[in-house]
Amino acid sequence: MPLRPHRRTPNRRTDSETLECVHFGTCGGCSLLDQPIRWQLADKVAVCERKLATALGDRLGGVAIAHTAPDHTPRWFRTRLLYPVRAGKKGRPITGLYAYRTNDIVRIEECQTADRWLTELGRAAEGLMRELGLQAFEPRKGTGHVIAFQARLASGTGEVLAGLVTRPGPFEAGRAFADGLLAAARSLPRGRQPRELVGVVHGITEREDGFLLADRHVPLRGRDHVVDRRDGLEFRISAGSFYQIHAGASALLYREALALLGDVTGQRVVDGYGGVGAFGLRLLRAGAASVTIVEDNAAACRDAEHNARANGLDATVVRAPFATAGFEVEPDLLVVDPPRSGLGDTGVARVLTARPRRLLHVACDVDALARDLDALTANGYRVRALRLCDLFPHTEHIELAALLERDPGAARD
DSSP, X not given: OOOOOOOOOOOOSSTTOOOOOTTBTTXXXXXXXXXXXXXXXXXXXXXXXXXXXXXXXXGGTTOOEEOOOOSSOOOSOBOEEEEEEEEOGGGOEEEOEEBTTSSOEEXXXXXXXXXXXXXXXXHHHHHHHHHTTOOBOBTTTTBXXXXXXXXXXXXXXXXXXXXXXXXXXXXXXXXXXXXXXXXXXXXXXXXXXXXXXXXXXXXXXXXXXXXXXXXXXXXXXEOSEEEEEETXXXXXXXXXXXXXXXXTHXXXXXXXXXXXXXXXXXXXXXXXTOTTTHHHHHHHHTTOSEEEEEEOOHHHHHHHXXXXXXXXXXXXXXXXXXXXXXXXXXXXXXXXXOOTTOSHHHHHHHHHHHOOSEEEEEESOHHHHHHHHHHHHTTXXXXXXXXXXXXXXXXXXXXXXXXEEEOTTOOOO
């Protein structure tokens, strides 16, 4: 098993102290845990500056990347577990995280980034799978059934949804697993922030390559969703819906993004890749005249519609891929929060056809953002602001928000 090369720095007892974990160096979950958070941020800003300058040249316009260092080292902030399940000795299932640059499993005894209660729940789930004699799916052999264990925490309420992802077919032990997990959850230490397992679901995937995410979810016990409360809003998040996995996403991403936008009172907004309405509903609450949420995931669309009603807000939800969705032309603001691959050619083309006055692009990959901005700035848009939103501390992953504005003199298509 390859070991991650360490870049160990002195562990000084300061606000920028580093964290220690027994798994660091073998587990692939973190790569920068041994670097002070301010150093991590400086490195990420430098990477973004270099890649964006290379892609955009003079079109970047000298815009600096704003960022704010936290006043303490981030810890226990991840609100989601997604543990692959593999066959260990004598075929007994083992769970954890992938080892650094391998598909081997590191069984997680502790974690400095995941919520501690979730980590304990993951350990309990492994023991329960062993008690029930569940078999891990082995793609090369075509044997076994169970692919992954997953759990999601709504940190604003403490509600947790968990379950197993399996291949299609009968899951006779499903109810027993759900009952056992609910019992185990009740016995876990509660700590200062109570946690409650409100539902256990069975996720099913048709894929045969060991991909960890499910195509559909069936409730086994309790609910098939959690409810979170953030920024004066209530969000239902179903098992199949996307939701940011940093407990501080409200402060790190949404509030910072809305600060970039300034006053949105009376504006017509389209929220592309809108998910459960995390951006769109915040913009309505901030005074936007109208918001259209564009999302192609059915569960997320249902959640977005429910969330708008629950919060007394009037949002239109369009279920369609962003690149082909029909929505208002020339909105005041278009928000896009695409997957790691970015907008791509078809997404950029849809933006250019829509001709928004302003565009907020939220990206989780700087290379993809650089490609998107290269195309957008070559077609009448100017970068007005950039902000690093560090939702993935102690890793090399980058979340960056870019605000663009259409040049009034830009030619129509």
